Amino acid sequence: MQKYLVRRLGLAVVTIIAVSLIIFIMSRASGDPRHIMLDDYSTDEDWERMGQVLGLDKPYWQQYLIFLRDAVQGDLGQSVKEGRPVTDVILERLPATLYLGLTAFAISLLVGIPLGILSSIKRGSLIDQIGKIVAMLGQSAPPFWLGIMLIIFFAVAWEILPPYGWDDWNSIVLPAVTLGWYYAAANLRLVRSAMLDVLDSEYIKLARAKGVPYRGVVLRHAFRNALIPPLTFAGVTLGALVTGSLVVETVFAWPGLGKLAIDALFAFDYPLLQGVVIVFTLLYVLAAFSVDVLYAYIDPRIRYA
Amino acid sequence: MAADVGGVLTPSKTTGFRLSGIYYFFRRWPVIPVFLLALVLFAGVTAPLIAPHDPNLQSLTERKQPPFWYSAKTETQIQTVVQRVLPGSAPQISLSDAQKINPAAQIGDTIEVEQVLRPGGSTKFLLGSDQLGRDILSRIIYGARISLLAAAVTLVVGGCVGVLLGLVAGWYGGLVDEAVMRFVDILLAIPLVLIALVMVATLGASLTIIVAVLTIFIWPRFARQLRGEVLQLKNMDFVSLARVAGASTPRILFVHIFPGTINTLIVVATLQVGIVILLEATLSFLGAGVPPPTATWGGMVSDGRNYLAGGFTTGSWWISTFPGIAIVLTVMSLNLFGDWLRDKLDPRLRQIE
Numbered sequence: 001m002q003k004y005l006v007r008r009l010g011l012a013v014v015t016i017i018a019v020s021l022i023i024f025i026m027s028r029a030s031g032d033p034r035h036i037m038l039d040d041y042s043t044d045e046d047w048e049r050m051g052q053v054l055g056l057d058k059p060y061w062q063q064y065l066i067f068l069r070d071a072v073q074g075d076l077g078q079s080v081k082e083g084r085p086v087t088d089v090i091l092e093r094l095p096a097t098l099y100l101g102l103t104a105f106a107i108s109l110l111v112g113i114p115l116g117i118l119s120s121i122k123r124g125s126l127i128d129q130i131g132k133i134v135a136m137l138g139q140s141a142p143p144f145w146l147g148i149m150l151i152i153f154f155a156v157a158w159e160i161l162p163p164y165g166w167d168d169w170n171s172i173v174l175p176a177v178t179l180g181w182y183y184a185a186a187n188l189r190l191v192r193s194a195m196l197d198v199l200d201s202e203y204i205k206l207a208r209a210k211g212v213p214y215r216g217v218v219l220r221h222a223f224r225n226a227l228i229p230p231l232t233f234a235g236v237t238l239g240a241l242v243t244g245s246l247v248v249e250t251v252f253a254w255p256g257l258g259k260l261a262i263d264a265l266f267a268f269d270y271p272l273l274q275g276v277v278i279v280f281t282l283l284y285v286l287a288a289f290s291v292d293v294l295y296a297y298i299d300p301r302i303r304y305a
Numbered sequence: 306m307a308a309d310v311g312g313v314l315t316p317s318k319t320t321g322f323r324l325s326g327i328y329y330f331f332r333r334w335p336v337i338p339v340f341l342l343a344l345v346l347f348a349g350v351t352a353p354l355i356a357p358h359d360p361n362l363q364s365l366t367e368r369k370q371p372p373f374w375y376s377a378k379t380e381t382q383i384q385t386v387v388q389r390v391l392p393g394s395a396p397q398i399s400l401s402d403a404q405k406i407n408p409a410a411q412i413g414d415t416i417e418v419e420q421v422l423r424p425g426g427s428t429k430f431l432l433g434s435d436q437l438g439r440d441i442l443s444r445i446i447y448g449a450r451i452s453l454l455a456a457a458v459t460l461v462v463g464g465c466v467g468v469l470l471g472l473v474a475g476w477y478g479g480l481v482d483e484a485v486m487r488f489v490d491i492l493l494a495i496p497l498v499l500i501a502l503v504m505v506a507t508l509g510a511s512l513t514i515i516v517a518v519l520t521i522f523i524w525p526r527f528a529r530q531l532r533g534e535v536l537q538l539k540n541m542d543f544v545s546l547a548r549v550a551g552a553s554t555p556r557i558l559f560v561h562i563f564p565g566t567i568n569t570l571i572v573v574a575t576l577q578v579g580i581v582i583l584l585e586a587t588l589s590f591l592g593a594g595v596p597p598p599t600a601t602w603g604g605m606v607s608d609g610r611n612y613l614a615g616g617f618t619t620g621s622w623w624i625s626t627f628p629g630i631a632i633v634l635t636v637m638s639l640n641l642f643g644d645w646l647r648d649k650l651d652p653r654l655r656q657i658e
Contacts, residue, residue: 011487011490011491011494012494014487014491015491015494015495018491018495019495019496019500022495022500022503022504023503026503026504026507026508027507029507029508136637136640136641137633137637139636139637139640140579140632140633140634140636140637140640141629141632141633141636142583142586142587142590142603142606142629142632142633142636144586144587144590144603144606144607145606145625145629145632145633148606148609148610148613148625148626148629149626149629151613152613152616152617152620152622152625152626156613156614156615156616156620157616157617163613239496240496242496243496243497243498243499246498246499246502246591247498247587247590247591250591251610261499261502262502262591262592265502265503265506265593266506266592273503277499277500277503280496280499281495281496281499284494284496285494288494
């Protein structure tokens with residue numbers, strides 16, 4: 001177990017370093033930030049002084065190490081566009097993204113798991129057919145299109161939900177459904193096939209032969225084992241919800257990190273973009289790591305794999 | 306429990322023999338997915354021949370034309386005839402315009418005027434036109450090219466790199482294996498869309514850059530799968546026999562082991578095509594894809610976002626909707642076809658999503 005944990009932690013740390021390195025290289029490859037920060041009237045002296053303030057006169061590897069050191073201390077530099085520390089801007093936007101991501105996560109579990117169980121018990125029934133359509137649409141429809149379709153129907157044509165922004169309690173519904181749908185579909189498929197495998201196993205047959213009623217078998221024996229695949233997948237889901245928010249927040253103008261990243265990208269605000277990408281990566285890696293640990297704790301087989 | 310798949314044990318009582326025969330044919334063979342995929346492929350390859358219009362030809366007088374089945378929507382309004390229409394006042398119509406409708410109209414009369422809320426569709430633009438008056442159907446046909454090209458190049462390059470590294474890692478094991486697989490782990494742990502977005506934004510949006518970025522993130526999936534296969538195959542007798550017969554390592558890898566992995570490879574590739582198409586569309590949608598005016602499905606969905614107001618009565622919903630349907634049908638067909646291939650060629654892969 002310890003060896004597994006160390007290995008997993010090592011991967012998480014290396015991933016974060018790799019991403020920070022990619023981001024650093026990209027930010028330097030995109031050109032000198034002084035071109036954006038200084039105007040035509042600035043002198044060569046200003047140019048030099050700005051370079052010293054930003055640390056651009058040092059060699060690249062030193063710049064990277066300074067960047068890492070500051071980042072660890074929570075200092076991600078100054079946003080060019082907003083003129084404030086990047087950390088402040090990010091902390092301001094983080095709650096909206098977490099709220100959206102966790103709501104979508106809850107939807108993916110609360111819709112995916114019950115539908116998966118029902119469609120495995122009542123195979124070929126109406127609910128199984130509905131489940132199939134939900135799953136198929138979720139796995140092939142890009143979220144940006146799904147979001148636009150939901151806006152057309154629910155916000156524009158029927159006017160029952162707000163189309164964008166975060167003003168009302170029901171603003172969350174459309175973005176969260178859009179974001180959660182794909183993962184609900186994935187959970188549905190995973191639970192369904194796991195349930196079918198479990199229901200076909202020897203110990204379920206034994207329980208039935210001993211006279212345990214069908215309902216009891218499903219709830220007490222099959223259900224527990226069928227929860228393992230979605231749990232494994234939860235790490236992927238939680239992490240991917242973070243990235244999914246890029247698209248969904250853009251579609252719904254949701255005031256979170258995803259929209260911030262896109263805005264920073266097109267405003268060439270590299271310090272801000274760097275910061276958001278690093279925070280996103282942290283969330284992503286953290287989610288995957290904690291779920292892997294939880295999983296190894298629940299299912300001992302994985303520790304020795 | 307009733308594990309009666311598709312009524313195998315208890316034949317349906319209501320459907321006759323012929324009908325169930327057709328039903329089983331469609332169940333057994335992925336007819337519809339293959340047909341749709343062939344259609345997309347055909348559209349992509351022969352785009353200049355079959356597209357009804359130039360995909361980039363703008364027509365300012367024919368902006369936001371609805372699809373062909375749409376009838377014009379009009380509203381009757383009562384307007385007062387005046388000499389000159391003043392802006393922002395009650396519904397008015399100028400004398401000259403009023404006399405076109407009713408030659409007897411005089412100033413001060415009220416007259417019923419047909420207001421066109423939305424023009425009707427025509428067969429010129431089968432699926433309507435976008436905000437610049439470009440034909441949506443033609444753009445969807447040309448957009449298939451970009452999707453197919455991105456998917457094909459990414460898969461060929463990424464597939465080759467992945468296969469090569471997977472073979473080497475699985476065959477040599479030890480330090481080589483460790484190095485390659487840790488690299489794969491890192492690449493798979495990176496939030497893909499985010500990094501791709503940053504890279505495309507920095508290096509410039511062009512098809513080459515997008516394909517290169519996508520390739521970097523696709524090859525690890527092949528490498529991981531191939532490595533697993535090689536680990537299983539390399540201990541089999543035929544490998545030892547080939548070695549005894551004097552075959553060199555490259556020969557064993559490519560002539561003896563590689564053919565054994567082709568089934569897996571085809572299945573993985575089919576399922577990855579859908580992922581690549583979705584990724585390319587996502588990047589295009591976010592504005593970091595192949596730059597306009599080139600028609601891309603993701604970019605077209607993005608184009609229509611600002612013209613939703615008015616819904617189904619006066620809004621231009623078709624601009625976003627149809628390219629999205631093209632994406633959904635293509636990816637869905639790929640998934641269904643991939644699932645079918647997996648069950649046919651390699652049932653062991655069932656567990657891998």
